[in-house]
Amino acid sequence: MDATGFRRLWDEIDPIGRADTGGYVRFSWSDADLALRAWFDAQAAERGMRVETDRNGNRFAWWDPEPEQVVDPAAPRRHGAVLTGSHFDSVPHGGAYDGPLGIVSAFLAVDELRRDLRATGATLKRPIAIAAFTEEEGGRFGIPCLGSRLMTGAVDADRARGLTDRDGTTLADAMRAAGADPDALGPDPERLQRIGAFVELHVEQGRALDGEGDAAVGVASAIWPHGRWRVVVTGAGDHAGTTRLPDRHDPMLTFAFAVLAARKEARLAGGLATIGRVEAVPNATNAIASQVTAWLDARAPDEGVLGEILSGFKSKVHERAARDGTHVRISRESETPVVEFDLELRDRIAALLGGAPVLPTGAGHDAGVLAAHVPTAMLFVRNPTGVSHAPGEHASDEDCAAGVDALAAVLRDLAC
Numbered sequence: 001m002d003a004t005g006f007r008r009l010w011d012e013i014d015p016i017g018r019a020d021t022g023g024y025v026r027f028s029w030s031d032a033d034l035a036l037r038a039w040f041d042a043q044a045a046e047r048g049m050r051v052e053t054d055r056n057g058n059r060f061a062w063w064d065p066e067p068e069q070v071v072d073p074a075a076p077r078r079h080g081a082v083l084t085g086s087h088f089d090s091v092p093h094g095g096a097y098d099g100p101l102g103i104v105s106a107f108l109a110v111d112e113l114r115r116d117l118r119a120t121g122a123t124l125k126r127p128i129a130i131a132a133f134t135e136e137e138g139g140r141f142g143i144p145c146l147g148s149r150l151m152t153g154a155v156d157a158d159r160a161r162g163l164t165d166r167d168g169t170t171l172a173d174a175m176r177a178a179g180a181d182p183d184a185l186g187p188d189p190e191r192l193q194r195i196g197a198f199v200e201l202h203v204e205q206g207r208a209l210d211g212e213g214d215a216a217v218g219v220a221s222a223i224w225p226h227g228r229w230r231v232v233v234t235g236a237g238d239h240a241g242t243t244r245l246p247d248r249h250d251p252m253l254t255f256a257f258a259v260l261a262a263r264k265e266a267r268l269a270g271g272l273a274t275i276g277r278v279e280a281v282p283n284a285t286n287a288i289a290s291q292v293t294a295w296l297d298a299r300a301p302d303e304g305v306l307g308e309i310l311s312g313f314k315s316k317v318h319e320r321a322a323r324d325g326t327h328v329r330i331s332r333e334s335e336t337p338v339v340e341f342d343l344e345l346r347d348r349i350a351a352l353l354g355g356a357p358v359l360p361t362g363a364g365h366d367a368g369v370l371a372a373h374v375p376t377a378m379l380f381v382r383n384p385t386g387v388s389h390a391p392g393e394h395a396s397d398e399d400c401a402a403g404v405d406a407l408a409a410v411l412r413d414l415a416c
């Protein structure tokens with residue numbers, strides 16, 4: 001794959017959902033998402049691939065072997081489809097590559113593999129499918145990897161239907177408006193059974209590869225345990241200009257303390273904690289807030305450290321609320337235990353790629369959800385600045401082309 005070929009296909013989706021901040025707003029079931037789904041369908045059609053949208057809104061493009069090559073469908077799982085792909089959705093004003101790079105690279109890797117099969121006469125022995133999982137970021141409805149978690153039964157369909165976005169639109173309403181049926185949401189064991197392996201290519205988030213010699217592509221070893229908690233601080237709304245300081249029960253104070261406490265507990269325990277989203281009621285300049293809601297994102301190299309961060313954070317924030325005369329409720333939104341990727345598959349891929357670096361990540365992925373069900377691996381494409389979930393996210397066309405070559409080699413190794 002050459003960088004020009006990568007850039008040509010990349011430029012087809014690059015404008016979709018780009019905001020004037022230079023970041024991307026590609027929320028699931030939004031117009032941008034529907035445009036990306038239409039692009040996905042067109043790419044699949046161009047390649048004669050069959051498109052299916054599953055009951056949870058995840059899209060799949062299938063490349064089936066010629067009938068005479070189809071192995072016995074009842075054969076052990078290792079003959080199941082080799083799934084690749086990623087997600088289209090973004091965090092608000094996120095980067096261009098997180099998600100879409102895995103889908104664009106998958107279509108280009110299929111092209112490369114097809115050219116290779118024509119040239120060598122080799123044949124496809126297992127189906128190859130490209131997935132576009134929905135709501136991976138949880139950027140609209142709050143639960144990350146929602147589409148893959150629904151498919152695997154890790155999230156309850158009723159809970160999902162009722163999830164709301166910042167405008168109060170439920171997932172069910174958003175799906176109906178897009179012509180999808182929310183009543184169909186639910187586990188999809190039959191589809192899972194058809195998958196024999198999942199390999200997700202993703203832009204690196206962080207910059208470990210930058211120090212790894214000349215490696216444009218790395219292989220994931222694990223995903224750190226991580227989770228999200230909702231922090232609701234309730235106080236007493238009042239007038240900013242007439243309420244004496246000692247008489248205040250200001251939830252903003254408890255919230256401000258919570259932001260600092262998250263950072264301190266993470267530093268002490270050796271992990272990461274972030275409060276990047278907050279909503280105040282009534283959110284008025286001249287009123288003391290009555291309620292402040294914030295979301296904590298915490299991640300750590302192991303469960304013990306994550307637990308330390310959470311227990312330290314909870315006890316310190318509750319203590320502070322007592323001093324402020326406010327009330328705080330901290331509830332878990334989602335939590336992902338450590339994901340160790342399939343060792344055999346990981347080492348096979350690293351060797352196939354000439355000894356590619358193997359590294360853990362603190363970022364969550366659909367691969368982290370599927371890893372509990374099928375042999376799963378991840379490829380990371382070097383991110384020279386490490387920036388992600390922000391407009392500055394970038395990978396060079398040359399490294400992205402190297403990622404396509406690596407993915408094509410992996411698909412050939414697993415499916416032919």
Ligand code: HGY
Pocket residue numbers: 098136137144362363364365
């Ligand atoms: O939040 C994450 O870790 C991922 O990028 N969705």
Ligand code: MN
Pocket residue numbers: 087098099136202364365
């Ligand atoms: Mn992602």
Ligand code: MN
Pocket residue numbers: 091098137389
């Ligand atoms: Mn992301």
Ligand code: MN
Pocket residue numbers: none
């Ligand atoms: Mn007034």
